[in-house]
Amino acid sequence: MSLPGDRVLITGAGGQLGRALQMTAPPEWEVLACGSAELDVTDAGGVRQLVRLRRPTVVIHAAAYTSVDAAESHPELAEAVNAAGTRNVAEAAAEVGARLIHVSTDYVFDGAQSYPYAPEAGPNPLGVYGRTKLLAERAVAGLLGTRGLTVRTAWLYSAHGRNFARSMLRLMQERDEVSVVADRVGTPTWAQSLAEALWSAAARADLHGILHWTDAGLGSWYDFAVAIQEEGLAAGLLTHDVPVRPLASSDYRTPARRPSYSVLDTRTSRSALRLQPPHWRVNLRRMLQGVGRA
Numbered sequence: 001m002s003l004p005g006d007r008v009l010i011t012g013a014g015g016q017l018g019r020a021l022q023m024t025a026p027p028e029w030e031v032l033a034c035g036s037a038e039l040d041v042t043d044a045g046g047v048r049q050l051v052r053l054r055r056p057t058v059v060i061h062a063a064a065y066t067s068v069d070a071a072e073s074h075p076e077l078a079e080a081v082n083a084a085g086t087r088n089v090a091e092a093a094a095e096v097g098a099r100l101i102h103v104s105t106d107y108v109f110d111g112a113q114s115y116p117y118a119p120e121a122g123p124n125p126l127g128v129y130g131r132t133k134l135l136a137e138r139a140v141a142g143l144l145g146t147r148g149l150t151v152r153t154a155w156l157y158s159a160h161g162r163n164f165a166r167s168m169l170r171l172m173q174e175r176d177e178v179s180v181v182a183d184r185v186g187t188p189t190w191a192q193s194l195a196e197a198l199w200s201a202a203a204r205a206d207l208h209g210i211l212h213w214t215d216a217g218l219g220s221w222y223d224f225a226v227a228i229q230e231e232g233l234a235a236g237l238l239t240h241d242v243p244v245r246p247l248a249s250s251d252y253r254t255p256a257r258r259p260s261y262s263v264l265d266t267r268t269s270r271s272a273l274r275l276q277p278p279h280w281r282v283n284l285r286r287m288l289q290g291v292g293r294a
Contacts, residue, residue: 006028006029006030006057006058007029007030007031007032007054007055007056007057007058008025008029008030008031008032008056008057008058008059008060008202009032009034009050009051009054009056009058009059009060009098010022010031010032010033010034010059010060010062011034011039011041011059011060011061011062011063011089012035012036012061012062012063012064013033013034013035013038013062014035014036014037015035015062015063015064015066015161016156016157016158016160016161016163016191017062017103017156017158017191017194017195018033018035018062018063019158019160019161019191020158020191020192020194020195021033021060021062021195021198021199023192023195024192024195024196024199025199026199026203029199029202032054032056034050036063039063041061041063041081041085041086041088041089042080042081042084042085042088043088044084044088044091047088047089047092048088048091048092048095050092051089051092051093051095051096051098052092052095052096055096055098056093056096056098057098057099058098058099058100058101058202059089059093059098059099059100059101060101060103060198060202061086061089061090061100061101061102061103062103063081063085063089064081064082064103064133065077065078065080065081065082065129065132066129067129068107068127068129068254068256068258069254069255069256070255071127071128071129071132071256072127072128072255072256073255075128075132078128078129078132079128079132079135081132082129082132082133082135082136083132083135083136083139085136086102086135086136086139086140087136087139087143090102090139090140090143090144090148091143093144093147094143094144094147097147098147099144099147099148099149099202099205100140100144100147100148100149101149101150101151101198101201101202102136102137102140102148102149102150102151103150103151103152103153103194103198104133104134104136104137104150104151104152104153104210105129105130105133105152105153105154106152106153106154106155106186106214106259106262106263106264107125107126107127107129107130107133107258107259107262108123108124108125108130108133108134108137108152109121109123109124109125109130109259109262110124110125110126110259111126111184111258111259111260111261111262112124112259112261113261114261115263116263116264116265116266117212117262117263117264117265118212118265118268119152119209119210119211119212119265119268119269120210123137126256126257126258126259127256127257127258128256129256137150137210141209144208145208146208147208148208149201149207149208149209149210149211150209150210150211151194151197151198151201151210151211151212151213151269152210152211152212152213152264153189153194153212153213153214153264154186154187154188154189154214154262154263154264155186155187155188155189155214155224156189156190156191156194157188157189157190157191157284157287158190158191158192158287159287159290159291164188164221164224164225164228165188165224165228165284165287165288168180168224168225168228168229168232169228169232169237169238172228172229172232172238172241172242173238173239175242176242176243177242177243177244177245178225178242178243178244178245179244179245179246179247179252180221180222180224180225180244180245180246180247181220181221181222181246181247181248181249181252182220182221182222182223182246182247182248183220183248183249183260184220184221184249184258184259184260184261184262185218185219185220185260185261185262185263186214186218186219186259186261186262186263187214187215187216187217187218187219187263187264187280188215188219188224188280188283188284189213189214189215189280189283190215190280190283190284190286190287192283192287193213193215193277193278193283194213194214196275197213197269197273197275197277198213200273200274200275201273204272204273207272211268211269211272211273212264212265212266212268212269213264213266213269213273213277214263214264214266214277214280215277215278215279215280215282215283216266216276216277216278216279216280217279217280217281218263218280219280222244222246222247224280224284225244226244227281227284228284228288229241229242229244231281231284231285231288231289232288234285234288234289235285235288235289235291237288237291
């Protein structure tokens with residue numbers, strides 16, 4: 001368990017997960033939240049200097065280059081942030097004896113299997129984003145050993161930032177219909193749900209290696225879009241419904257290849273953290289209702 005005086009450094013504090021981590025921080029933690037303006041993870045000297053100065057007990061590394069398609073045309077940038085940047089943070093954490101919790105992705109898998117991926121399943125990323133996140137995972141394991149923990153998640157969304165849920169709400173107001181891929185399956189995950197799990201992991205110094213965390217259940221991007229419309233209407237965020245058309249991946253070409261099935265097996269994490277995530281639809285409703293009341 002965390003003790004009075006424990007200090008956590010959050011990287012990527014301006015992103016949707018970073019914001020959720022700050023909103024859900026337990027009162028016993030002293031939180032130092034750094035966005036890209038305060039901490040450029042690609043600057044090894046700057047990272048080392050800040051970590052030496054503040055000497056966190058735990059670092060939650062949420063900073064990442066997450067634009068999956070843009071990574072294909074900017075692989076050097078994706079590698080600088082995701083791979084080299086994580087290595088910089090891991091080296092600095094190792095120097096001061098801090099634990100590091102690194103957030104990774106379902107896109108380290110190729111989607112070839114048809115049942116949930118266990119943490120120990122063999123990764124095989126299809127694109128630059130997944131490949132650079134896998135390099136980051138290996139850096140954490142290699143540099144920190146039992147003081148390093150990678151938590152993979154999937155299909156993250158929140159009321160803030162750029163994500164599928166916000167994009168769908170906007171498109172459903174602007175267009176007469178929307179078309180969404182129906183043959184890629186995963187688990188939508190509310191950033192607040194992941195943040196709460198990460199705080200539980202931060203309080204457990206015995207956890208290391210790789211864990212998976214998502215909300216419960218599964219669905220396609222099409223299922224997610226349909227649910228966003230239904231819950232958005234119920235929350236008063238949409239004024240009318242529009243047809244949602246299912247698409248095949250072959251009819252919606254993108255620069256990056258994506259896994260057709262990337263459901264993560266969270267049984268080990270649920271047991272270790274003593275948490276049971278709600279179904280993704282329940283958390284989607286909670287998020288949208290919160291936006292509607294704001």
